[in-house]
Amino acid sequence: MRCFERPQGEGLYNLKILYICDSDPKPASGVAVKIASQVAAWQKMGIEVDLLSYESLRLFDLHMQPKSTPFSFSLPAGRAWFFQRQIVASYRLMRMTRNMDYDFCYCRYLLFMPFLPVALKRAARRLVFEINSDEDKEWRVTNRLLWAYNKLGRRAVLPLADGLVCVTPELASSYDSWHKSTATIANGISCADYPFVEDTGNKTPQVYFVCSSEQRWQGLDKITHLAGLMPNIIFHVIGVHRRNKSNLVFHGRPPEFEVTELLKGADLAFSTLALHRKNLDQACPLKSRQYLAMGIPMVYAYVDPDLPADAPFALRIENTEDNYVKEMDSISTFIDRVFKNTAMRRKARCHTEENLDAGIKEKQRLGFLRELG
Known part of the structure; x- marks a missing residue:
């Protein structure tokens, strides 16, 4: 699946990557700036990259400008609609990834939803999660309901990963029990x-x-x-x-x-x-x-x-x-x-x-x- 025209590079790594960000990149977001710098660096090295938002299933360019796809959608914001948005997103992503042929799908850890495992396995030959926080520790303190849901759901999501990229050694240690190939790479900046x-x-x-x-x-x-x-x-x-x-x-x-x-x-x-x-x-x-x-x-x-x-x-x-x-x-x-x-x-x-x-x-x-x- 070719979502938009890919830049021509020298193919130093000869890879095609689908980068899924968990929300639409916003101008005030430091995370959006990080993702943009990652994608820009990859493209300079000849990597073919598509940036897809899990929130709306729209594609975004290097300047974080959106482009609709046949699977794009919009639901009201707010906590009351959280699970509805997540379920719809996982279903539409499953349909969208049916004919994809990426080498890697790269994304932050995503909360389990019914159609998500199929969608992620269809998207690419390899799946890598970036681990930026310890949801188990964090949600246990801030949201017990979400913590309990994730405690069960992660058993269906984390085994899908071929590798993990953790931003600190502490996080890498907390995921040791999953026996995944793991790299520790702290956040950088352009x-x-x-x-x-x-x-x-x-x-x-x-x-x-x-x-x-x-x-x-x-x-x-x-x-x-x-x-x-x-x-x-x-x-x-x-x-x-x-x-x-x-x-x-x-x-x-x-x-x-x-x-x-x-x-x-x-x-x-x-x-x-x-x-x-x-x-x-x-x-x-x-x-x-x-x-x-x-x-x-x-x-x-x-x-x-x-x-x-x-x-x-x-x-x-x-x-x-x-x-x-x-x-x-x-x-x-x-x-x-x-x-x-x-x-x-x-x-x-x-x-x-x-x-x-x-x-x-x-x-x-x-x-x-x-x-x-």
Whole structure:
């Protein structure tokens, strides 16, 4: 099945891949940016890629612009329609994949639905799931009904996979019992898409925190409390709408290109601060990659597989409930040390180019796919 005209490449890997994203890519989504950088890197290496949304069964191009297919559909948004949307999507995907001939189907882990196993096995000769979170641990805390459903359903979905790509060693360990070929590849970023800011020109430290929502594990509550404890520093929050305070500014949920513009004024940024609320210790958030690509020193509270604990441009604090209080002196000292420190910002950018760039990550990913045959 040829869904749209494929780009011509040199065929370094000679593969055809169907990339299924679990929702329609949205301009404000960091996940959409990640997927776009992955697909772009693959195409540069001669891979033939089609990007399909499981939410609507529409195809999307590199610019995340949609193109309808004969199987596209639309149902009302909201939790009440969640299972209806999932069932319809799995049925239509099963019909859509009837004549597909891809080498690989690549997607994030998908919740079991009645027609999904048949659809995924029809789509390609090999199936690879990308594991970005531990649903078993997360849903046990946040949604017991979904956790119980997935506990049973994953027995019909995970055995279908020929391989798993996990973003941290911790996640890879949690899936050991499934005895699947597994690669650990942390999140990367297309460095060329983000400007390096050597000097913000700020007279007072401007500290930023990007969150995709108000999920408790991101630690927004800790940022708001920290702002109250550090009145001489201006805090900015991107991703939620709230009333501004004297030194706490909320920027709502702007599209990704506006997030980049806002971060040009960041002297320091905070990454995830409350991963302990998901019973996890390791992470590699997309926002942390953007911070470092732009040369922004950061504070984080987890183990990043691609970031040395003693990196001079990043301060790692404990992954505990009261970490921001216990280590406030360390945070204050770090802010003073990196403020207007252009050498530190260059180190952050260089580390990203040498270790986190999408070109490096995608060569690792495609190498793993080739090993699977």
